[in-house]
Amino acid sequence: MRRQAALGLASLLPVLAVSGCRHFKFPDEPANYREYAYVTSGENGTVSVLDLVQMRQDRVLQVGTNPTGAAANPSRNEVYVVNTGTSGHDGSLSVIDTTRNAVTATVPLHSRPYQISVDMQGRRGYVANAGSNTVSVIDLVNHRELETIGAGEEPGLARISPDGRTLVVSNRKAGSVSLYSVSDSGTPQLRATFGGCTGATDIAITPKEPTQPSTKAFIACSGADAVLGISLAQAPNSWAARQDASATTDHELALLKVGKTPVQLAVKPDGGEIFVSNFGSGTISEISTWTNEVGGTYPIGMQPSHGMVSADNSTLWIANFGGESLSLYSIDDGRITGSVRTGSGPDVLAMSADEHLLLAADARSGDVAVIRTRDRNGPTLFTLLPAGSRPNAIAIKSFTQKP
Numbered sequence: 001m002r003r004q005a006a007l008g009l010a011s012l013l014p015v016l017a018v019s020g021c022r023h024f025k026f027p028d029e030p031a032n033y034r035e036y037a038y039v040t041s042g043e044n045g046t047v048s049v050l051d052l053v054q055m056r057q058d059r060v061l062q063v064g065t066n067p068t069g070a071a072a073n074p075s076r077n078e079v080y081v082v083n084t085g086t087s088g089h090d091g092s093l094s095v096i097d098t099t100r101n102a103v104t105a106t107v108p109l110h111s112r113p114y115q116i117s118v119d120m121q122g123r124r125g126y127v128a129n130a131g132s133n134t135v136s137v138i139d140l141v142n143h144r145e146l147e148t149i150g151a152g153e154e155p156g157l158a159r160i161s162p163d164g165r166t167l168v169v170s171n172r173k174a175g176s177v178s179l180y181s182v183s184d185s186g187t188p189q190l191r192a193t194f195g196g197c198t199g200a201t202d203i204a205i206t207p208k209e210p211t212q213p214s215t216k217a218f219i220a221c222s223g224a225d226a227v228l229g230i231s232l233a234q235a236p237n238s239w240a241a242r243q244d245a246s247a248t249t250d251h252e253l254a255l256l257k258v259g260k261t262p263v264q265l266a267v268k269p270d271g272g273e274i275f276v277s278n279f280g281s282g283t284i285s286e287i288s289t290w291t292n293e294v295g296g297t298y299p300i301g302m303q304p305s306h307g308m309v310s311a312d313n314s315t316l317w318i319a320n321f322g323g324e325s326l327s328l329y330s331i332d333d334g335r336i337t338g339s340v341r342t343g344s345g346p347d348v349l350a351m352s353a354d355e356h357l358l359l360a361a362d363a364r365s366g367d368v369a370v371i372r373t374r375d376r377n378g379p380t381l382f383t384l385l386p387a388g389s390r391p392n393a394i395a396i397k398s399f400t401q402k403p
Helices: 009-019 239-243
Strands: 033-041 046-051 056-062 067-072 078-083 092-097 102-108 113-118 124-129 134-139 144-150 155-160 166-171 176-181 189-194 200-205 216-221 226-231 251-257 262-267 273-278 283-288 293-299 304-309 315-320 325-330 335-341 346-351 357-362 367-372 380-386 391-400
Touching (some): 033 067, 046 380, 155 200, 166 200, 251 293, 283 304, 335 367
Parallel strands (some): 067 391
Antiparallel strands (some): 046 056, 176 189, 216 226, 357 367, 367 380
């Protein structure tokens, strides 16, 4: 069916201000198609469920204290929300059934968890517990913690590689990166540790491509104004190992100087480049994953905090946290090609399944900017949807509802 923009007058005002009376054509979808965005409110302890078909807030779910991270399961109709908790109280993981839009389980975690990474099969989740210097391994099928493994001091993020063989953990206070080997049934085993990454934060792992000798990980070292590149060890009998014996060991590639206070890394879907949001200098840095070099650092906006690359590898979207806009950067042309207004303090970004909508969580104004990416006159703000106080994470799930 055609999407219905069932908006009240207050919701229509930003649409009319941006677009006048122009008609917005949405994709035609089957009547049983569902697509929702799940937006965490760190201050309210809630998740706002936004219906991206009807373009409205569907409901608000109560989760745990101080939710800070969210991720969708690629094979199950579930979304997971990490609740950081408070001082002296451990955090938890809320499981949302997206077919019912209800919280169906809560998994106890440990001190100060922040984010969850889900493997490609949707069977395991990995949560770094910054306050207990551990990583929780979660059985997503049975909704329980399988085990905890030790990490460095204040791990902020645990990310599983696309091939499922390596878990990469950034240890913020230790200024280090831990690598673990992951098997189908066994406990992740510590394989290597790399230091020299002051304020280690975000992690980007390149897709596994047949033409690449090994998968690479890049870690933002926010306290050193640098990005650490690491070549990840491949299986001894793999194609990469047969081509290059050194591919069976982890090794540092480079410590690359970028702009001031790099906070987030956006990797192109083809894996060829990574874009660094340098919060402190208002710039982005472009890193080639083929040569492991910085191609350049360019002005982009005020306090860039989050980037996202389109599926066709052509466009980089950057949230300017210090302002009220997103910048559009043409990767092929190497220049800014436009900007789109948002609410105040745009931060985390997320795309709809077919990328005709881009969502930006506005941390200061407590809403989500919904941006049409394919309007005939260029990307435009369609509307603002409520998201609670201090929204800080978005997960999107689409599926076909069974009768």
